[in-house]
Each structure stands twice: as structure tokens, then as C-alpha cells.
Amino acid sequence: MQQIPPHPGNGGAGPAGELLRLLRADAGPDRYAALLDHCAPADRSWLAPLVDDALQVRARLEEQSRHETELAALYETAGDLSSLRDLEAVLRAIVHRARALLGTDVAYLMLNNDRRGDTYMRVTDGIRTDAFKHNSLPLGSGLGGLVAKHAVPYHTADYFEDTRFEHVRDDVVRAEGLISVQGVPLVRGEQVIGVLFAANRRSRPFADHEVALLVSLANHAAIAIENATLFQDVRRAVDELTRANTVIQAHSASIERAAALHERLIGIVLDGAGLPVVAATLADVLGGSILVLDARRSTLAAAGPDPLVDQARAAGALPEDSPAAQAAREAGVPSAEARRTRWVPAGDGGPAACATPIVAGGEAMGVLLLVRDEPEAADIHALESAALVTALMFLSERAVAEAEHRLHGELLEDLLGNPHRDTEGLRRRATLMGITLSRPHTVLAARCGGPHRRQAADAAASYAARAGGLAGEYRGDVVVLVPADSAPADVARTLAEQLTHSVGVPVTVGAAAAGGGARSVIEAHRDASRCLDVLLALDREGEGATSDELGIYGLLFHQTGRDELHRFVGRTIGPVLDHDARRGGELAHTLMTYFANDANFTRTAAALYIHINTLYQRVERITALLGPQWRHADQILQVHLALKVYAVLGAP
Secondary structure, three states: OOOOOOOOOOOOHHHHHHHHHHHHHOOOOOHHHHHHHOOOHEEEEEHHHHHHHHHHHHHHHHHHHHHHHHHHHHHHHHHHHHHOOOOOHHHHHHHHHHHHHHHHEEEEEEEEEEOEEEEEEEEEEEEOOOHHOOEEEEEEEOOHHHHHHOOOOOOEEOOHHHHOOOOOOHHHHHHHOHHHHHHEEEEEEOOEEEEEEEEEEEOOOHHHHEEEEHHHHHHHHHHHHHHHHHHHHHHHHHHHHHHHHHHHHHHHHHHHHHHHHHHHHHHHHHHOOOOHHHHHHHHHHHHHHHEEEEEOOOEEEOOOOOOHHHHHHOOOOOOOOHHHHHHHHOOOOOOOOOOOOOEOOOOOOEEEEEEEEEEEEEEEEEEEEEEEEOOOOOHHHHHHHHHHHHHHHHHHHHHHHHHHHHHHHHHHHHHHHOOOOOHHHHHHHHHHHOOOOOEEEEEEEEOOHHHHHHHHHHHHHHOOOHHEEEEEEEOOOOEEEOOOOHHHHHHHHHHHHHHHHHOOOOOOOEEEEEOOOOHHHHHHHHHHHHHHHHHOOOOOOOEEEEEEHHOOHHHHHHHHHHHHHHHHHHHHHHHHHHHHHHOOHHHHHHHHHHHHHOOOOHHHHHHHHHHHHHHHHHHHHHHHHHOOHHHHHHHHHHHHHHHHHHHHOOOO
């Protein structure tokens, strides 16, 4: 080891002591050079090697200090990653540390977007221009493209003169004033996901340790992005599981609620309770107002606080302009395939409503209506389940009604067709059905088109049940027997109106009074049937009346036997009827049309769709058959009357 001789004038604390003080003060290299320049020539020979050693020690201390600083920065970055802070904050800290530790003018981080096919600016530090802060490049272009292609760091001392990469957006780089740029890849697995840059606005090389530090920071950034991606995936999975759990819980609650409602509804059915109890139960469970409508949207039952319930009860139907009526119309469309639950929001006509069809075997039997704010899916499911139970109730009521209808029909068949076979048995059977044959009744005969007769019979049975009577089918007509609490004519008109409304086509009703006893019922039925025939012959379809209201026609049919009436028809218009029968003519029809048009030839020809000359020829033929007197005042009345009687009686 070299000995340091004492300085002769400084007591051993001369140049050597000054050298130690420079090391302790971390002086710059120029201070060491100044020490050599000012020392005595005799000391320079031994002091120069010591100065070189001191400079090496100083360099190692500087490197150690720098290394410690870099390790501290990496440690802080690792701490940021372990604390799982916000990704944006972590990336900003990494870019800021890169700029500070490398002493560059700027630092920035760009990430790849494979979906868009570009590399976009993610974080910047020291950048001045907005264009650079929001810059993006096509994948593979620029210095970053070169780094990403080879997955190794690249440096350019003069960005604009470097030909190793494709130059794009140089105007943005030039505006920022960058000259030398160092880029290192961000690698996740085997894929380059971005580039971390450090750059200067002057030409400056980057030492190996600076590149290594930048690579370490880039690796930390890649880890931060990976962690954030994993954390987002975990959070997304947790959110999905939470949502799924919420849905499962809601579905479970919905199932439990629907099961409880179904159990209550089944209990109602088994207890024999009616539709009003069903409506009240649904209104209580679903928290709204419930209306049960039949296939014609007439109100069968209603419950709930909404004023619409009172309106439907009072009018027997919904207001046509209400959302509830619209929902009922849409839910009860004719096509079974198209029927489904319909929701109509609130409007000027009333509150919002949800309607589901009551369907059994493809037949639309009615509509179940919920009036309330927009229901949840569970409410709709509960409403649809209730519609199934309601359909069962409809079918049960229909089966009971059909059984009663059959029994009533059998009683009427025996009463009207075989009254003398078992009079006492008829009386007992009628009593079991709530009918006392010995008291006065009104007998009604109703008729409509064939396809609608069964529907008319069902509606008549409902009417008779409310009136304390019975109804059934007999010889093609619907026969109703009710207690004589009102005038027969009024009962006939009421029944005709109600049946016409229920069936949708005109229903004609004839009525007669029965004083008491089976024979009286038979005679009243005969009179009611004759009245019905006359009403139809007089083109009074859809009306209800008694013989007393038919004027001369009623008197004629009531007082005269059928044989005598046939003889009257034969004497009066027999030749015309015989002519039509032999030749297939239409003289009788021509006469009826002639009288219906007040004996006006022009209107009669138009009604018959024939030329007026043809009408004249037919009238001449009728005159030849009946004689010229048929058009005189007395005879013309008899001809007209005979035609009406013939229309009622038909051929003998």
C-alpha cells in the first residue's frame, strides 16, 4: 500500500487531508483537478494516483446511490401494484418515475388496441401539446411498431432521420420538439401490449442502466395492466354472480309466491267459492284491481280500489276508451295462437292495465285483467297461473250448467211432450228444481239461427236461473219457464234483448201466460210458439211479444184451428200456390213483396231485381188465377192475410 508522506507545512493534513474532504463533500471532478493544479510539484507525483483512486471511489458511490434510488423507485412501484390502487394512478406513477429517474424531458406510455387496429396514448408526463396527448398510430408504425415487432428496446438519437421504422404523424412529434427517443416493450405472456417511452428535446444517448430501469418499469406497467384486467374479470364475475343470485332469489320468491297463490286459488275452487272470491284474492296478492271478463268482455267479477272497478260493476263492461279495455281486446283476439298477455300503459282513458286470456282447449273463454302500475314478471306469471285456475272454474261452471241444462231439457221434454205419462213424477222433478207447477208462470219460446241456438240456450238458462225458473231446448226452440212476476209481454221483450246481446244475432221471443198446472203450461207453450211463428212471418225478427200485441194476426191464430186456417189459405190463394208448386214459380213471393212495398210497382220490381214489364206479366198471371176481384179493397186484405198465414203455417 502506498504511504502518504506528511505535508511539510501542514502537519500531515495538507493535500491528503484536502482529498478526503473532497470525497466527504461529494465534490465534482473539477475540484479534484484543481487540487492537483495547486499542489506543490514535489507532491504531484504521489497525489495524482490518489486523486484517480478518489474519482473511482466517487463514481462507485454515485452508481451505488443511483442504484439505490432505482431500487427504491421499483420498490415503490411494486408497492403500488400490491396495494391494487386504481390502474390509472399506477400507470401515471410509473411514467412519472421513468421521467424523473432517467432525467428525460418527457415520458409516455402507449397501448395497443387490437380491436381498432391502432396504438393509442395512455399516459403522458412532460408532454405540452394536446395533439401528442391524444395521438394514436396504426399498429406496427413508428418507433413503437419497431419495438413491438421485435419485442426488444430500441433507441433513436435523431427520430426524424431514423429510417428503421415507418414514419407517421411526424408533424405531431415535431410540434412537441422531441429528438431522441428510447422505447421498451410492455410484454404480457408472449404478447407485446404496448410501449413505454422516454424522450428528450435534444440529442442524448441512453446508458444501459437507464434502458434496464426503463425495462423494469415497463414490466411493472405490464403487471399492473395484467392485475387490473384480472381484477376487472374477477369483479365482473362477482357482479354476474351477484346479479345471478339476485335473479335466483327473486325467482325463488316468485315461485313461492306463485305456489302460495295457486294453493289459495285451488282452495277456493275446492270450497266451491265463486269468481268474486278469486278476484278479491288476486287483488290482495298482486296489489291492484282485478276484473274477470267473459268472452264478450262483460264483467263477471271485480275487486280492488280502482274506480274502474265500480264503473265496470255498474255498466257491466269496461269503458271502451280505457287502457284496460284495450288490453282486454288485444289479449282476447280470435286467434288462439296470437293470444298472450298484453300490457297497455296509462293514458287519458284511465290507469295502466295488464290482461291475460282465459283459455281452455284453444277456446277463448274470457280475460283476466290486472289494473295497476307496470307489474313485474312475477306478477304477470301469477296472473297467468290464476288465468289457468279461472279457466278450470269456467269449465266446472260450464259442466254444471250443461248438466242442469240437460235436466231442464228432459223435464221440459216430458212436460210438453208426455204430460199424462207420470203427472206426479213431473211435479216432484219440477219441485226438486225449484219449480212449483201449480203457481202461475210465463212460458217463452225463443228462436235464432241454428249455429247460435246452443249459445242462446246457455244464455236463457242463466236468465231463467236468476228468475227462479228453468230453460231448455224443445223441438228446435229454446223454451223458458219463469214465475209470472211481470207481464208476459215485458218478460218477452227483456228476454229477446238479453239473448240478442249475449248471442250477437237477433233472437225472437214469443210469450204466453200459464195459469197453473201442467196442462196450462202446455197450452201456454203452444200459444207462445204460434206467437213466435207470427212474429217471424211479420218480419219482426229480434222482437219479443205476446199474441195480444199481434193485432188481427194474434187473434186469428189464437181463435182459429190450424185446419180451418189451411182451408182459408186454400180458398184465398190456393191457385197461386198450386201454380208455384207445379211450375216452380214465384207468384206468391211476388205478391208478398208487392204488399211489403205498399203495392208500388216500381219499388216492387226493384226489390225483386226484375224489369217492371216482367212484374206486370206476373200480376196479369195472378189476376188470371185469382180473378180481377183480388185487387179490390175487401179481397186484397184477405189475400194479404192468407199470405201471412201461409208464411206461418207452411204447406198443409
